[in-house]
Every structure is written in C-alpha cells, then in structure tokens.
Amino acid sequence: MIDRVRRAVPPRQQRRFSRAMQLILVGIVAFGIVNGNPKAIVNGGLALAITFLPAVLERNYRLPLDPWLALWVTAAVFFHTLGSAGMYGHFHWWDHLTHALSASLVAGIGYVTVRALDLHSDQIELPKRFYFFYILIFVIAFGVLWELFEFGLDVFAAQTGITMPLSQHGLDDTVVDLMFNTAGALIVALWGQAHLLGVAEQLKERLQGAVEQ
Structure with a gap:
C-alpha cells in the first residue's frame, strides 16, 4: 500500500508538497503577527519548527530520512494546524x-x-x-x-x-x-x-x- 503511494508521487514532488505546506504555515504565522492572534503564531510556529526536524536529524545525525518520511511529518503537523485554525469546526x-x-x-x-x-x-x-x-x-x-x-x-x-x-x-x-x-x-x-x-x-x-x- 505505502509502496504504491510512494511510487505514484516522485521524491521531487514529495519535496514540493512539503515546501508548499511549510509556506502555508509561514503564512499562518504571518497572519497571526499582523492580526495579533497568539494562537495562530504559536500553533503555526511550533508546526513549522517540527517540519524542519527531519532535515536536522538527517544533517546532524545522518539518519536516512527520505522525502517521504519528511512529507509524513510535515503533513501530520500541517493538518493539525489547519484544524486549529478553523477546519475542526467546519469539517x-x-x-x-x-x-x-x-x-x-x-x-x-x-x-x-x-x-x-x-x-x-x-x-x-x-x-x-x-x-x-x-x-x-x-x-x-x-x-x-x-x-x-x-x-x-x-x-x-x-x-x-x-x-x-x-x-x-x-x-x-x-x-x-x-x-x-x-x-x-x-x-x-x-x-x-x-x-x-x-x-x-x-x-x-x-x-x-x-x-x-
């Protein structure tokens, strides 16, 4: 099952998905700063920091975290942050x-x-x-x-x-x-x-x- 999904989404596309979610998280933090919304700043900031964890582990500890694993981590915190921003109440x-x-x-x-x-x-x-x-x-x-x-x-x-x-x-x-x-x-x-x-x-x-x- 996981193999099929990984083959359907090339590594370069996986990285693009991760970067896109990170950019949206940056936007959430910026929105919180502009509108004085501490919840958006905290949730978005923490989620954004976690998305960089795979790259830090790979660089500093040489753990083999491929783009798929990075996308997995990013997606988990990204969807939770969107939920806290209002999606939980709408869906x-x-x-x-x-x-x-x-x-x-x-x-x-x-x-x-x-x-x-x-x-x-x-x-x-x-x-x-x-x-x-x-x-x-x-x-x-x-x-x-x-x-x-x-x-x-x-x-x-x-x-x-x-x-x-x-x-x-x-x-x-x-x-x-x-x-x-x-x-x-x-x-x-x-x-x-x-x-x-x-x-x-x-x-x-x-x-x-x-x-x-």
Whole structure:
C-alpha cells in the first residue's frame, strides 16, 4: 500500500508538497503577527519548527530520512494546524484525519526506538510478530494518556476561565478518537515497518557509537 503511494508521487514532488505546506504555515504565522492572534503564531510556529526536524536529524545525525518520511511529518503537523485554525469546526472528519496521521507518526517513532534497541543489544531479541502488537498497544496507551491530558486541560480551564488550545468533546468523541488512533497504528504495523527499518538501523549505529565513546 505505502509502496504504491510512494511510487505514484516522485521524491521531487514529495519535496514540493512539503515546501508548499511549510509556506502555508509561514503564512499562518504571518497572519497571526499582523492580526495579533497568539494562537495562530504559536500553533503555526511550533508546526513549522517540527517540519524542519527531519532535515536536522538527517544533517546532524545522518539518519536516512527520505522525502517521504519528511512529507509524513510535515503533513501530520500541517493538518493539525489547519484544524486549529478553523477546519475542526467546519469539517467533522478533519479531527479523524489528524488523529490517524498523528497516531501513525507516534507508531513510527515507537517502532524505530524499540527496533533500534533490539538491534543494538545482544541481550534483547524480539520476534517480528511482537512489533505488530507492540505498535498497537503503544499507540493506544499514548492515545489514552493524551485524552487524560485533554481532560486535565478542561478541568484547568473550568477552574481558571482560561481558554485552552485543546479540549475534550464528550465520551463518544474520545472513543472515536481512539478508534482513528488505532487505524493510524494499523497502517504502520501492517505496511510501514519495512520503510522505517533503515532509520532504526542507523539509530542503532548511533547508539553503538555513543557507547563506544
């Protein structure tokens, strides 16, 4: 599945998509500065900073982050920022999209970290079937913690009167969020592991170098 999408979009086009989203994020920050909107400045600025993270990791730590992975990271923060700018209120499915994208990113990070430790240590040997269930459990647990975090923000907002950038919308919304989190995790568990193995192997080498030093 992921291979088909990657072949359909050449690397140069992937970079163009990433640059286009970054330019829109710059526009959101500029809009916030001109109109005195701190929410647009903070959300757009943080998202823009995160989009440069793959390039920083590739340059400073020599991690093999190809344009597809950079596009993945950029898309996740880009769609969330647009949601905070008003899309969540206009399209009920926008929240589902961002939850699935964000969950797939969390799944990828969780997989790369544990796979690198597995490759690095001779004392750790994890069967391939383990990773499928690990990715699902890792994302579900992260999703539950995130919902608890949003609940805590709601309590804080109710007590202080301060508007929070995140909030819950009832138990039904929480259950739906967790379902789409699981969908994002399934995509990585079923089709994404092969595309993240190179990153895990490079991270393993970095761990070995740090230990030897």
